[in-house]
Amino acid sequence: MPNAYGLTTFHLMKILTKNKFQTWEKVKNLSSPKIIKQVIKSELTGKGGANFSTGRKWELSYPVKYLICNADESEPGTFKDRFILQNNPELLIEGINIAIKALKAEKTYIYLREEYKSLKPKFNKIIKKHSQYDIEVIIGAGAYICGEEMAQINSLEGYRAESRHKPPYPAQRGLFSEKTCVNNVETFARLPLIWQDDFDPKLMLFAVSGDVENPGIYEAVQGIRLADLLKEAQPVDPKAIFFGASGGCLPYDDNLVLTHENIRNKEAMLGAGGIIILNQKRSIVDICRSIIQFFVDENCGKCLPCREGNFRLLQLFQVYLKRKWTVEEFDLIQELIPFVTQGSQCALGQSSTLHLETAIKHFKKEFTDHVENNS
Amino acid sequence: MGTEKKKLIIDYLHEIQNKYGFIPKSELKKLSLQVNKSPAELYETASSYAYFSFTKKPQKVIKICDSPVCHIKGSENLLKHIEKLIGIKVGEKNSKIGLETTQCLGLCDQAPVMEITHSTGSGQDGKFYTKLTKEKITKILKKQRLI
Numbered sequence: 001m002p003n004a005y006g007l008t009t010f011h012l013m014k015i016l017t018k019n020k021f022q023t024w025e026k027v028k029n030l031s032s033p034k035i036i037k038q039v040i041k042s043e044l045t046g047k048g049g050a051n052f053s054t055g056r057k058w059e060l061s062y063p064v065k066y067l068i069c070n071a072d073e074s075e076p077g078t079f080k081d082r083f084i085l086q087n088n089p090e091l092l093i094e095g096i097n098i099a100i101k102a103l104k105a106e107k108t109y110i111y112l113r114e115e116y117k118s119l120k121p122k123f124n125k126i127i128k129k130h131s132q133y134d135i136e137v138i139i140g141a142g143a144y145i146c147g148e149e150m151a152q153i154n155s156l157e158g159y160r161a162e163s164r165h166k167p168p169y170p171a172q173r174g175l176f177s178e179k180t181c182v183n184n185v186e187t188f189a190r191l192p193l194i195w196q197d198d199f200d201p202k203l204m205l206f207a208v209s210g211d212v213e214n215p216g217i218y219e220a221v222q223g224i225r226l227a228d229l230l231k232e233a234q235p236v237d238p239k240a241i242f243f244g245a246s247g248g249c250l251p252y253d254d255n256l257v258l259t260h261e262n263i264r265n266k267e268a269m270l271g272a273g274g275i276i277i278l279n280q281k282r283s284i285v286d287i288c289r290s291i292i293q294f295f296v297d298e299n300c301g302k303c304l305p306c307r308e309g310n311f312r313l314l315q316l317f318q319v320y321l322k323r324k325w326t327v328e329e330f331d332l333i334q335e336l337i338p339f340v341t342q343g344s345q346c347a348l349g350q351s352s353t354l355h356l357e358t359a360i361k362h363f364k365k366e367f368t369d370h371v372e373n374n375s
Numbered sequence: 376m377g378t379e380k381k382k383l384i385i386d387y388l389h390e391i392q393n394k395y396g397f398i399p400k401s402e403l404k405k406l407s408l409q410v411n412k413s414p415a416e417l418y419e420t421a422s423s424y425a426y427f428s429f430t431k432k433p434q435k436v437i438k439i440c441d442s443p444v445c446h447i448k449g450s451e452n453l454l455k456h457i458e459k460l461i462g463i464k465v466g467e468k469n470s471k472i473g474l475e476t477t478q479c480l481g482l483c484d485q486a487p488v489m490e491i492t493h494s495t496g497s498g499q500d501g502k503f504y505t506k507l508t509k510e511k512i513t514k515i516l517k518k519q520r521l522i
Contacts, residue, residue, distance in 0.1 A: 073481060074478075074479055074481065075479070076442040076443045076444055076478075076479040076483065077443065077444055077479075077483050078481075078483075079481045079482065079483055079484060082481050082482075113481070114426050115480050115481055115490075115501070116481065138383060138385065138386070139385075139389060140385075140424075140426075141385060141388070141389070141424035141425070141426035141427055142424055142425035142426035143423060143424050143425060144478065144479075155385060156383060156385070157383075157384075158383060158384025158385065158410070158412070158420060159420055160419055160420050160422075160423040161423040161424055162423065207483065207484070208484070209444045209483035209484050209486065210444055210447060210483075211447070215483070215484035215485075215486075216484045217484070242443070245442070245443055245479075274483075276443065276444055276483070278447065282447055286446075286447075287443055287446065287447060290441070290442070290443045290446035290447075291443050293441065294442055294443065294478055294479070297478050298478055300423065301423075
């Protein structure tokens with residue numbers, strides 16, 4: 001079927017035309033253990049970036065009081081959830097219905113980022129028509145950190161938009177101190193597909209942006225070569241690939257195999273599939289400056305290493321706009337990286353300097369060119 | 376189904392923000408009695424979100440995205456262009472209009488982008504403008520009667 005971008009046929013979208021809510025009609029008569037067993041068997045993994053088995057997570061969580069759909073996508077370069085929310089909200093609600101039935105959730109929140117709030121009425125309509133469960137859409141208030149599950153729980157409880165310590169995990173003690181399960185939009189949307197014959201757990205959405213002719217959403221299996229993924233997107237004279245703001249970067253390589261494991265082995269993170277391509281003319285130092293600015297603006301302020309570390313990094317990166325770094329300043333930049341990584345509590349803080357670490361590793365000359373008396 | 380509808384703090388804060396265009400201290404005091412939380416705690420919560428503000432915003436605010444993808448697509452130059460057109464710097468406001476940078480709006484495939492928010496009596500509407508160029512921005516601001 002043609003999609004919003006007119007490019008690829010999406011497996012994820014097929015169900016929209018074919019059999020809306022038909023899977024739910026089948027699944028609603030199954031018992032919770034049977035549904036969970038099927039989800040485990042399907043090998044579906046979480047699409048919010050962690051890639052953990054959805055079925056195993058459910059097994060550990062069952063039963064829950066609260067279910068949360070994390071629709072607070074705000075990672076730069078990541079807009080795949082928006083694609084589902086806009087183009088196939090029915091599939092998401094169908095998946096949520098299945099999850100509620102499997103986990104015996106009493107109440108479900110869809111935590112929708114503020115920038116996507118215009119979609120709320122459409123969701124309420126679909127929920128009213130297709131779900132007998134208590135599902136409520138909550139609008140966030142513009143805080144990146146709320147995409148992290150513990151911060152999202154904090155936000156729903158009426159506290160500051162900041163992370164909190166794990167354990168206890170949401171499955172043990174989550175929202176309002178009750179057992180809770182948090183899943184990502186795409187994870188829910190893939191659930192109804194499990195009951196289709198051609199289900200492939202390796203399929204995921206990639207959001208492609210930056211220096212490409214056709215930015216947009218592409219669905220592909222994990223394990224695809226970068227060049228194959230970008231065949232239609234058409235990269236222009238590519239130099240580097242950034243995995244969102246927090247996933248680090250790698251030199252562009254046609255043969256780069258896109259699996260979570262492979263990218264992790266290269267010390268970067270595939271995460272939620274945000275792919276930002278930079279061309280040969282782009283300054284790696286300058287994009288790092290922009291990413292540092294992002295982590296300063298979106299800092300929750302809770303952990304000193306992340307709060308102060310990123311702020312000091314930004315100051316150092318503002319220096320380079322006016323003059324070269326001294327050798328000491330460049331050393332300080334490199335010292336601050338592990339300080340932030342090791343001293344922050346949540347996954348976002350821990351990965352907030354990964355871009356810099358990997359950029360200095362792979363594009364060191366671009367940095368040392370900005371250091372004075374460098375020979 | 377069974378559970379009663381429980382209004383969350385974030386819902387109340389949205390209501391106040393939408394009604395007044397900002398969160399007046401007096402409203403936090405009123406809310407504190409309603410939800411049994413101190414005004415200081417409510418302030419602490421509200422102040423951690425970019426969407427909530429404590430001073431009245433101009434009727435229209437231009438928010439230009441300066442996240443990494445928009446950044447490489449030239450958002451800094453566009454920002455300078457807007458500053459020149461409307462005569463105020465980023466972070467400033469006048470009675471009619473404010474100019475801010477914002478972080479990722481989730482439209483990286485259509486970068487560079489900006490949002491112009493419009494405060495009405497019943498809330499704040501935002502309109503997104505994508506694939507911006509200097510010419511396009513001049514046209515949009517003229518049409519919005521901002522220049």
